[in-house]
Amino acid sequence: MKLEARSLVKRYGSHVALDGASFSTGPDDARVIALLGPSGGGKSTLLRVLGCLLVPDEGHVCVDGRDLPHDEVGAQAERRGNGFVFQGYNLFPHLTTLQNITLPLQEVHGMSALQAEQRAIEWLHRLGLEGHEHKRPSQLSGGQQQRAAIARALAPRPRLLLLDEPTSALDPVMTGEVLDVIRELAEEGQSIVLATHEISFARKVADQVVFLAAGKALECSPVSRFFQQPESNLARQYLEGLSRYR
Amino acid sequence: MFLAVDYRWNWAGVWRYRGQFALGWLTTLGLSLAAMVVSVAAGFLLMLGCRGRWMPVRLICAGMVELVRGSPLLVQLLIGYYIIAEALHAGFPMLVGIVLLGSFHAAYLAEIFRGAVESIGASQLEAARAVGFDRMQTYRFVIVPQAMRRALPGTTGQLVSLLKDSSLLSVIGIEELVQKVRVMNAASYAPLEGYLPLAAAYLIVTLPLARLARGLERRFAYET
Ligand SMILES: Nc1ncnc2c1ncn2[C@@H]1O[C@H](COP(=O)(O)OP(=O)(O)O)[C@@H](O)[C@H]1O
Numbered sequence: 001m002k003l004e005a006r007s008l009v010k011r012y013g014s015h016v017a018l019d020g021a022s023f024s025t026g027p028d029d030a031r032v033i034a035l036l037g038p039s040g041g042g043k044s045t046l047l048r049v050l051g052c053l054l055v056p057d058e059g060h061v062c063v064d065g066r067d068l069p070h071d072e073v074g075a076q077a078e079r080r081g082n083g084f085v086f087q088g089y090n091l092f093p094h095l096t097t098l099q100n101i102t103l104p105l106q107e108v109h110g111m112s113a114l115q116a117e118q119r120a121i122e123w124l125h126r127l128g129l130e131g132h133e134h135k136r137p138s139q140l141s142g143g144q145q146q147r148a149a150i151a152r153a154l155a156p157r158p159r160l161l162l163l164d165e166p167t168s169a170l171d172p173v174m175t176g177e178v179l180d181v182i183r184e185l186a187e188e189g190q191s192i193v194l195a196t197h198e199i200s201f202a203r204k205v206a207d208q209v210v211f212l213a214a215g216k217a218l219e220c221s222p223v224s225r226f227f228q229q230p231e232s233n234l235a236r237q238y239l240e241g242l243s244r245y246r
Numbered sequence: 247m248f249l250a251v252d253y254r255w256n257w258a259g260v261w262r263y264r265g266q267f268a269l270g271w272l273t274t275l276g277l278s279l280a281a282m283v284v285s286v287a288a289g290f291l292l293m294l295g296c297r298g299r300w301m302p303v304r305l306i307c308a309g310m311v312e313l314v315r316g317s318p319l320l321v322q323l324l325i326g327y328y329i330i331a332e333a334l335h336a337g338f339p340m341l342v343g344i345v346l347l348g349s350f351h352a353a354y355l356a357e358i359f360r361g362a363v364e365s366i367g368a369s370q371l372e373a374a375r376a377v378g379f380d381r382m383q384t385y386r387f388v389i390v391p392q393a394m395r396r397a398l399p400g401t402t403g404q405l406v407s408l409l410k411d412s413s414l415l416s417v418i419g420i421e422e423l424v425q426k427v428r429v430m431n432a433a434s435y436a437p438l439e440g441y442l443p444l445a446a447a448y449l450i451v452t453l454p455l456a457r458l459a460r461g462l463e464r465r466f467a468y469e470t
């Protein structure tokens with residue numbers, strides 16, 4: 001996939017979360033794009049704009065040569081082709097794990113109840129959640145909830161999977177479980193945009209890195225170049241700070 | 247107190263009117279039930295209106311809620327029946343009474359529903375958008391099922407109040423339970439006897455409802 005952003009601006013009230021961010025991945029196709037940068041730098045906001053969950057106040061995004069729509073109807077259609085995974089899992093607490101996956105398949109993607117259930121069970125088993133189909137999210141561990149959330153995002157076969165710090169709320173063991181899943185998906189060729197602080201994971205799995213700070217994309221480069229010779233001082237400091245204890 | 251000491255209870259008079267008493271009780275239950283349906287439906291619509299995208303609708307709905315909550319039910323019944331319904335040649339006092347009683351409690355229910363809906367976190371709404379739900383689907387599959395649990399205890403309490411308030415409908419000539427008992431007391435020359443079964447007749451319904459409300463409150467207190 002190729003991503004191109006031109007002077008993206010997104011404000012929350014008077015706070016500017018994206019402040020004219022521009023970057024372009026390429027020239028080669030990237031499977032996995034990692035959004036790195038300090039907290040508050042705008043990673044989550046950019047991820048939402050890329051996935052059409054948010055419409056920018058100014059600027060354009062181009063995914064594989066297509067301009068993303070700015071109207072709600074177009075944005076919704078685009079969104080339905082994407083899968084999202086959030087830091088806090090955000091499963092629907094009143095539904096079982098299985099229903100969390102089947103409901104969007106039936107109501108949004110027009111699958112029959114039977115098809116939806118088959119598809120959901122397939123994914124739950126793949127992500128190691130057999131036996132948990134009929135539990136509520138509150139009865140699952142954090143790692144299990146996040147894997148269920150990944151199953152929900154993937155079941156409709158999204159073009160693009162967008163993950164916003166999917167392991168930040170998890171302990172190291174559960175983080176490992178979830179990262180294994182993401183890595184496997186990447187190896188199978190799923191297009192992924194991942195905001196994360198797990199830099200050693202990003203280094204192994206990502207093809208491209210976009211480095212964001214204070215709402216600007218300071219760098220956009222292939223993963224090996226970013227980690228070996230970051231161009232900006234901020235990126236260098238960020239990497240040093242994160243690798244000090246790992 | 248000394249009246250009670252000297253008072254000669256005359257239960258035979260009350261017993262003779264048991265048929266009327268039962269009729270009054272059924273009337274109270276029937277019209278309360280109908281008014282409950284009206285109040286829940288209208289309360290839900292008012293809540294949607296208060297949260298609507300359209301500014302005039304929002305203002306009108308919020309204004310209606312404030313007006314209704316700001317004046318006594320008795321006054322609303324008198325104005326609604328003797329002025330508004332009269333002007334509209336509405337007839338059917340029972341129907342008018344059900345609508346007035348239902349609308350009064352709808353305003354309170356709208357606030358209970360609004361609180362429940364607004365307690366649903368932004369992350370749930372974002373998750374709904376993320377899986378591709380539109381506005382309607384978000385209400386239907388995400389907001390309403392979760393808000394309903396949170397609104398249940400308050401709603402039950404409000405419906406208990408509605409049942410008790412139905413006694414005020416006697417001012418517009420509806421022969422509900424309290425009115426029947428007044429007539430019965432006067433006719434049987436037993437001014438006090440009717441009031442005890444009267445209280446019991448309300449408690450038989452309200453106590454289980456209040457218990458249910460408390461049970462629900464406790465149950466949902468554990469959920470986050
Ligand atoms: N819904 C919001 N309302 C107000 N401010 C927000 C909101 N979301 C994010 N922000 C602010 O925008 C900035 C960028 O946030 P975010 O995109 O979440 O960065 P990151 O994910 O890199 O930590 C932060 O300063 C944050 O406080």
Ligand SMILES: [Mg+2]
Nearest residue numbers: 043044045165
């Ligand atoms: Mg973030």
